[in-house]
Amino acid sequence: MALEKPYQDVPGTTIFDAEQSRKGYELNQFCMSLMKADNRARFKADERAYLDEWPMTEEQKLAVLARDFNRMISLGGNIYFLAKIFSTDGQSFEQAASKMTGMAQPDYRAMMIAGGRSPNGNRYIGETAQQPVGSAAAAKSAKGN
Secondary structure, eight states, rough: OOOOOOOSTTTOOOOOOOOEEEEETHHHHHHHTSSSHHHHHHHHOOHHHTTTSSOOOOHHHHHHHHHHHHHHHHOOOOOHHHHHHHHHHTHHHHHHHHHTTTTTTTHHHHHHHHSSSTTTTTTTTTTOHHHHHHHTHHHHHHOOO
């Protein structure tokens, strides 16, 4: 029997629950291996060969190679484990997060310093209070549709 997951109604958010944890177990274990300098060096020397040592799905491996962190999250990656990858690449959390949001790093920083994204329109998909600026629903509403 599947559990009811009302939290799946949060726009643009993947909740790291038990199901995601199981799905991403090997991906996250690979990430943790990067805590050791020898493993980071082996990974950087031949990423594909190092990834092939892990029983991850091909889709997970391709997401790692592409540094598609949003895809890795959807495939069970936990952002705190994935941080080992972007740290291995010499990137900060801020640099990685700005890429994940599609924002320039200075814009991402300014948004976060200002308190982050507004919760209006971002709490749940069925929310009607206010649509996020730039959303298709907000544009449609502005046109009177």
